Amino acid sequence: MATVEVRDLRKRYQDFLALDGVSLKAESGQLVTLLGPSGCGKSTTLRCLAGFLEANGGEITVDGESILGTPANRRGFGVVFQNYALFPHMTVAENIGYGLKLQKLPKAEIETRVHDVMKLVRLDGLRDRLPRAISGGQQQRVALARALVLKPKLLLLDEPLANLDARLRDEVRWLIRDLQQQSGITAFYVTHDQSEAMAMSDMVAVMKAGRVAQFATPREIYQKPVERYVADFTGEANFIPCQSVISMGDGRYEIKAAGAKLELSGVPGIAGPAELLLRPEALELTSPSAGTFAGKVTKSAFLGAALHCEITLQDGSVLKLTAPPNHQVAPGEEVGIAIDHSHAWLMPEVAP
Amino acid sequence: MSEMTNTFSNQKPVNVGFGILIVLLYIFLMAPLVMIIGASFTNGMMIEFPPQGFSWRWYIEFFERKDLVDGLLMSLRIGAITAVVTMTVAMMAAMAGQVISGKLSGWFQLGMTLPLLVPELLTAVGLLFFLYKIQMAKTVMGLQMGHILMSFPYAYVSIAAAIRQVPASLEEASASLGATGWQTFRLVILPLVMPGLAMGGIFSFINSFDLYTISLLLKPLGGNTLPLALFDFLTYEFKPTAAAAATLSILLSIGGVALVQKLVGLQRAF
Numbered sequence: 001m002a003t004v005e006v007r008d009l010r011k012r013y014q015d016f017l018a019l020d021g022v023s024l025k026a027e028s029g030q031l032v033t034l035l036g037p038s039g040c041g042k043s044t045t046l047r048c049l050a051g052f053l054e055a056n057g058g059e060i061t062v063d064g065e066s067i068l069g070t071p072a073n074r075r076g077f078g079v080v081f082q083n084y085a086l087f088p089h090m091t092v093a094e095n096i097g098y099g100l101k102l103q104k105l106p107k108a109e110i111e112t113r114v115h116d117v118m119k120l121v122r123l124d125g126l127r128d129r130l131p132r133a134i135s136g137g138q139q140q141r142v143a144l145a146r147a148l149v150l151k152p153k154l155l156l157l158d159e160p161l162a163n164l165d166a167r168l169r170d171e172v173r174w175l176i177r178d179l180q181q182q183s184g185i186t187a188f189y190v191t192h193d194q195s196e197a198m199a200m201s202d203m204v205a206v207m208k209a210g211r212v213a214q215f216a217t218p219r220e221i222y223q224k225p226v227e228r229y230v231a232d233f234t235g236e237a238n239f240i241p242c243q244s245v246i247s248m249g250d251g252r253y254e255i256k257a258a259g260a261k262l263e264l265s266g267v268p269g270i271a272g273p274a275e276l277l278l279r280p281e282a283l284e285l286t287s288p289s290a291g292t293f294a295g296k297v298t299k300s301a302f303l304g305a306a307l308h309c310e311i312t313l314q315d316g317s318v319l320k321l322t323a324p325p326n327h328q329v330a331p332g333e334e335v336g337i338a339i340d341h342s343h344a345w346l347m348p349e350v351a352p
Numbered sequence: 353m354s355e356m357t358n359t360f361s362n363q364k365p366v367n368v369g370f371g372i373l374i375v376l377l378y379i380f381l382m383a384p385l386v387m388i389i390g391a392s393f394t395n396g397m398m399i400e401f402p403p404q405g406f407s408w409r410w411y412i413e414f415f416e417r418k419d420l421v422d423g424l425l426m427s428l429r430i431g432a433i434t435a436v437v438t439m440t441v442a443m444m445a446a447m448a449g450q451v452i453s454g455k456l457s458g459w460f461q462l463g464m465t466l467p468l469l470v471p472e473l474l475t476a477v478g479l480l481f482f483l484y485k486i487q488m489a490k491t492v493m494g495l496q497m498g499h500i501l502m503s504f505p506y507a508y509v510s511i512a513a514a515i516r517q518v519p520a521s522l523e524e525a526s527a528s529l530g531a532t533g534w535q536t537f538r539l540v541i542l543p544l545v546m547p548g549l550a551m552g553g554i555f556s557f558i559n560s561f562d563l564y565t566i567s568l569l570l571k572p573l574g575g576n577t578l579p580l581a582l583f584d585f586l587t588y589e590f591k592p593t594a595a596a597a598a599t600l601s602i603l604l605s606i607g608g609v610a611l612v613q614k615l616v617g618l619q620r621a622f
């Protein structure tokens with residue numbers, strides 16, 4: 001168990017600034033996800049944590065003590081790689097026991113600990129297989145066991161599910177989350193998959209061009225994003241530009257958008273231009289006169305469990321929404337849209 | 353052979369031509385070997401093919417000739433030392449080459465294989481001047497240096513190829529599990545590159561065993577490698593003893609290749 005703090009971390013490659021002041025904090029036992037597209041600096045941050053890369057500035061502390069001077073092999077962190085990084089010439093049991101053997105523990109103890117952890121990750125019966133003779137999901141579980149058997153202070157996972165097919169991904173994902181919670185290990189998890197990030201994390205850091213755009217709980221990231229970039233990356237989203245914004249204090253605003261007047265919450269302290277975020281599930285189709293907005297259906301698609309519609313409002317903005325599957329809508333029809341005000345959110349317009 | 357005929361009958365005629373070409377190529381490559389091995393067993397007094405009768409007499413004569421046996425021993429010793437030294441140095445160079453990135457990496461690779469690109473004679477002359485400068489010309493040590501220089505690229509190419517196959521994440525994984533650099537090298541990298549390393553050493557040995565030009569220029573006073581001794585021998589006597597010596601060399605090379613095959617085959621790494 002450990003509290004990990006990253007402060008103003010910087011990393012520069014020749015003429016490319018990979019990390020431009022990353023700050024994060026993981027409380028003891030939390031799983032913190034670094035989420036973002038490729039090149040945003042999430043892996044670089046993780047590699048600095050692991051000690052594979054040297055930062056050019058900033059600080060990383062574990063339980064208040066700096067670890068930047070400690071080489072990777074003395075940090076005592078477990079690392080799980082995207083390509084598993086199993087030793088191809090060692091059996092499953094040898095791979096898992098590698099770290100214990102380096103610690104020169106008695107054979108019997110290594111034996112029991114390897115046995116126990118293999119049971120934990122459900123690898124019984126595979127101990128004498130070579131990595132290439134087992135499936136991808138099993139390989140990733142070996143990698144996980146190899147890291148966990150050393151009881152690391154911190155677990156670092158670099159897109160551990162990226163090479164697995166969808167079914168295995170789900171299985172290994174829950175295994176990782178269960179083990180992490182059972183053992184209470186603090187963990188950092190890198191991914192570009194927002195659903196993975198949402199489902200597993202205590203905290204999510206959405207990264208953008210070497211910075212943390214927002215660091216918050218999955219719920220806040222989804223419902224109260226600080227900018228369009230974050231909202232876009234965490235799920236389906238509609239944005240409507242606002243004509244006027246009047247702050248009422250306390251993060252409440254009165255706005256005019258697409259011909260309607262609304263009162264809603266938003267990012268505190270918006271001064272300049274703002275846009276309205278409406279997630280598809282905050283919208284409901286009604287009769288043209290009853291809704292907050294009025295518009296015309298331009299597309300509708302039956303997806304089985306739901307009906308997917310696109311509606312063009314009077315000011316030209318397009319809203320995507322999901323309606324119940326048996327709702328009757330035809331393209332060209334005039335409709336009204338009711339808004340669940342608790343799910344509407346105002347954000348400042350920021351360059352993407 | 354039955355497999356080959358099978359392939360021929362199933363494929364288009366253009367492949368028949370290709371097959372014949374391959375067979376011709378093999379005949380072209382193998383003919384000298386077959387002739388020299390055949391000639392070594394002759395019972396006659398001349399190197400000739402087909403051999404006359406069968407006898408081991410030229411092998412017995414080879415081992416009775418002190419100049420040839422000395423040459424063989426010298427070649428074996430120099431080859432063995434060359435193999436060990438080039439394996440060690442090439443391993444270090446290949447690992448350094450892994451760390452160098454960008455444009456520099458290409459130049460580094462080129463530099464490491466330079467002895468292959470520069471004509472052997474030029475390297476030999478240059479080295480000879482250098483050895484005179486440091487008072488080491490015409491010594492066994494000087495000859496040894498020349499052989500190491502000429503054989504290094506063979507070891508390097510083979511070992512560098514093997515090291516490139518080892519993903520960097522394995523080293524990182526090993527470090528994260530608490531291994532020091534040396535432990536990672538011994539427990540992870542070395543076992544994985546062992547086939548390439550052995551191959552590099554054996555190529556380097558075979559190359560050293562075969563070097564003529566550089567040996568001629570750098571040979572120590574009163575010492576001869578086997579190729580030099582054989583050439584001297586052939587200048588005065590055209591006897592099948594030379595064929596016997598050549599056959600022994602061929603056997604040595606085949607033994608080396610078989611060893612590589614066995615090592616690589618036994619490796620469970622790749």
